[in-house]
Amino acid sequence: MIKVENLVKTYSGYTALNGISFEVKKGEIVGFLGPNGAGKTTTMRILSCYLPPTSGKVEVAGYDVLQKPLEIKKRVGYMPENVPLYTDLRVIEYLKYRAKLKGIRGKELTERVQSVLKLCHIEEVASSIIGNLSKGYRQRVGLADALIHDPDLLILDEPTIGLDPNQIRSVRELIRNLGQRHTIILSSHILSEVEAVCTRVLIINKGKIEAADTPENLSKLVRGGSVGALRLEILCKPSIAKEEFELIGDVDEVEILEEYPDGWIVIQLWPKLGSDIRDKVYNVIQKKGWKLREMSRVKATLEDIFVELTQD
Numbered sequence: 001m002i003k004v005e006n007l008v009k010t011y012s013g014y015t016a017l018n019g020i021s022f023e024v025k026k027g028e029i030v031g032f033l034g035p036n037g038a039g040k041t042t043t044m045r046i047l048s049c050y051l052p053p054t055s056g057k058v059e060v061a062g063y064d065v066l067q068k069p070l071e072i073k074k075r076v077g078y079m080p081e082n083v084p085l086y087t088d089l090r091v092i093e094y095l096k097y098r099a100k101l102k103g104i105r106g107k108e109l110t111e112r113v114q115s116v117l118k119l120c121h122i123e124e125v126a127s128s129i130i131g132n133l134s135k136g137y138r139q140r141v142g143l144a145d146a147l148i149h150d151p152d153l154l155i156l157d158e159p160t161i162g163l164d165p166n167q168i169r170s171v172r173e174l175i176r177n178l179g180q181r182h183t184i185i186l187s188s189h190i191l192s193e194v195e196a197v198c199t200r201v202l203i204i205n206k207g208k209i210e211a212a213d214t215p216e217n218l219s220k221l222v223r224g225g226s227v228g229a230l231r232l233e234i235l236c237k238p239s240i241a242k243e244e245f246e247l248i249g250d251v252d253e254v255e256i257l258e259e260y261p262d263g264w265i266v267i268q269l270w271p272k273l274g275s276d277i278r279d280k281v282y283n284v285i286q287k288k289g290w291k292l293r294e295m296s297r298v299k300a301t302l303e304d305i306f307v308e309l310t311q312d
């Protein structure tokens with residue numbers, strides 16, 4: 001669906017994209033992550049033919065962005081970061097107008113408008129003036145606009161920015177449902193959201209792709225790998241616990257995180273890459289007769305991976 005090779009974009013001599021390459025296959029929901037100014041919006045604008053690349057090759061749905069922008073626009077729905085809407089129009093008027101601009105006419109126009117009103121859960125505000133709608137509803141109107149021509153590819157630039165937690169959850173559900181019929185590329189700073197909906201993640205930093213993989217595989221890039229660390233709350237002297245756990249062959253490091261006045265300690269054990277040390281750790285605790293009130297795995301989150309890959 002998307003094929004980007006060595007894409008460079010410069011703005012009056014400033015390099016925003018420094019030779020990025022990636023592919024997105026049909027049916028994927030790809031999360032595009034990166035710090036502010038990394039180049040996400042620039043990439044999305046190039047993919048949706050709003051900006052030309054400086055150099056490199058960009059193909060969307062098999063068409064080149066420079067040679068066949070109209071063919072691409074027919075197949076792409078783009079929702080920019082700040083959804084531009086005509087605030088004096090009613091929702092239904094706006095969507096009809098946008099559908100006409102996209103070449104939809106007659107019976108199909110009525111059907112498409114009804115379909116996106118339903119899909120984006122905005123039927124009840126169809127007759128409302130857009131300027132009177134809350135941010136969450138405006139965001140959905142923007143999404144309905146992006147979907148009106150039933151595009152193969154949806155490009156969503158921070159679709160949940162400025163929404164409250166309930167609205168975020170419902171837009172996330174909506175995106176997940178849309179993912180059943182559309183290929184989606186979305187940018188977001190809410191990493192838990194990306195983790196929840198995306199099948200693959202691209203991390204971009206200073207105009208370069210740092211990593212591109214499933215969240216599960218990306219977790220292997222950081223300490224503890226996909227197994228993670230083991231966190232325990234036990235009743236025992238910290239120095240003795242450290243000594244005993246360090247004797248387990250698969251343990252790489254023992255960290256005392258907390259010492260409570262009543263003698264309980266919180267301890268974190270880092271296994272050697274890929275090892276599952278839970279049984280061995282439990283055996284030590286049992287043999288020593290220590291009290292245990294919690295044992296949990298601490299896996300690297302997308303946030304840990306993001307920080308590790310993009311921090312200076």
Ligand SMILES: Nc1ncnc2c1ncn2[C@@H]1O[C@H](COP(=O)(O)OP(=O)(O)OP(=O)(O)O)[C@@H](O)[C@H]1O
Nearest residue numbers: 011012014016034035036037038039040041042043
């Ligand atoms: N029209 C422009 N003219 C000059 N510089 C620009 C222009 N658009 C973007 N830039 C610069 O290019 C770089 C990448 O910007 P871009 O908006 O693509 O980043 P982003 O990853 O989307 O950031 P954010 O998370 O803050 O939205 C930034 O340094 C930005 O200031």
